[in-house]
Amino acid sequence: MSTRISTSMMYSQSVNQMLGKQAKLSHLQEQLATGKKLVSAADDPVASGTAVNLDRALAELTRFGENANTVQNRLGLQENALSSAGEVMSRVNELVIEANNATMTTDDRKAIASEIKTLKDSLLSLSNSTDGAGRYLFAGTADDSAPFSIVGGQVVYSGDQTQRKVEVAADTQISDTLPGSEIFMRIRTGDGTVDAHAAGGNTGTGLLLDYGRDASSGSWNGGSYTVSFTAADSYEVLDNGGNVVKTGTYAAGESIGFGGLNMRIDGAPATGDSFQIGASTNKDVFSTLDDLVTALSSDPVTASDKAALTNTLQASMRDISQASSKMIDARAAGGAQLAAIDDAGEVRAANEVTLKTTLSSIRDLDYAQAIGEYQLEQSALSAAQTLFTQMQSMSLFNKLG
Secondary structure, three states, X not given: OOOOOOHHHHHHHHHHHHHHHHHHHHHHHHHHHHOEOOOXXXXXXXXXXXXXXXXXXXXXXXXXXXXXXXXXXXXXXXXXXXXXXXXXXXXXXXXXXXXXXXXXXXXHXXXXXXXXXXXXXXXXXXXXXXXXXXXXXXXXXXXXXXXXXXXXXXXXXXXXXXXXXXXXXXXXXXXXXXXHHHHHHOEEOOOOOEEEEEOOOOOOOOEEEEEEEOHHHOOOOOOOEEEEEEEOOEEEEEEOOOOEXXXXXXXXXXXXXXXXXXXXXXXXXXXXXXXXXXXXOEEOHHHHHHHHHHHHOOOOOOHHHXXXXXXXXXXXXXXXXXXXXXXXXXXXXXXXXXXXXXXXXXXXXXXXXXXXXXXXXXXXXXXXXXXXXXXXXXXXXXXXXXXXXXHHOOOHHHHOO
């Protein structure tokens, strides 16, 4: 079998060779112009697929960063609002201590009541703070409308109880601002576990000094008790079923222990006066301030009126302390979330560097290598063009003569 070499075949091979070199040069020129090794997916399908996945991972990191910025802004504004609210409560506490001074006149107390009313309005405004984007900080997930409003003279909460979770890194979620119900409404009275108060109809001058749990007098079952004075110098303790569980002789300032609780009363209670003690309940801070305003706006004349005012002020101070502690706890929780955001930001930054480095090694062009290949292909094309030119001048007729 013989192979025939024709002029047309040689021309065709030379042309195909030049076209191939030109296509390679064109591809290299496009790579040099864009700085990309992968001009199209056809250049390296596997590497292109990997690059797409890396792009998605980087886009997810960007989304995490945007989430972090949003929740960080809201938590920062929550911190500012709660800091201001704490200052309001500190001022209220100062005013109550001042009002509890025996030298204060009725007009003085009414002036204090007026200031406390203004402070309550300030606190209400802070509870309806927004994040600058029209969303309310303390409304839970129902943050498109003000969470606190006055209905029938009472402050009511209309937000929900849900605390939003925001993803700021892979498998890392940050809690958004707290619902206002947890900060301003659900505040435990008394010392947070036990609460006590003088009955509203007392006619004596008995003052409730302090109270709390007392393991030496038994184990408290969570029930409520009433210390009722059967005479000026004697009392009986009744459980919440009206059963007498203890009787005793009253001595001003001495502790009365029963059922795992104790109570210390001073002054001169009248026959029929009583003091209740039991588990703490929830009370909103706005009601506490309203009670203060009402008490300070009164005009106590008799000794029993003054004792009732003192008992009210003492109870209010305990409730104010609980409200202040609740705000401090909320600030601490927000601070912990802000710290977690910073930690997540460091993780995102490290991951972003790694992903970008990997993506660059796959997609970005090595200019030194590409320029070397370009020059080599350019030389090869020039050689092919020269060879084709020489081949065109070749003919068997040149050998005849």
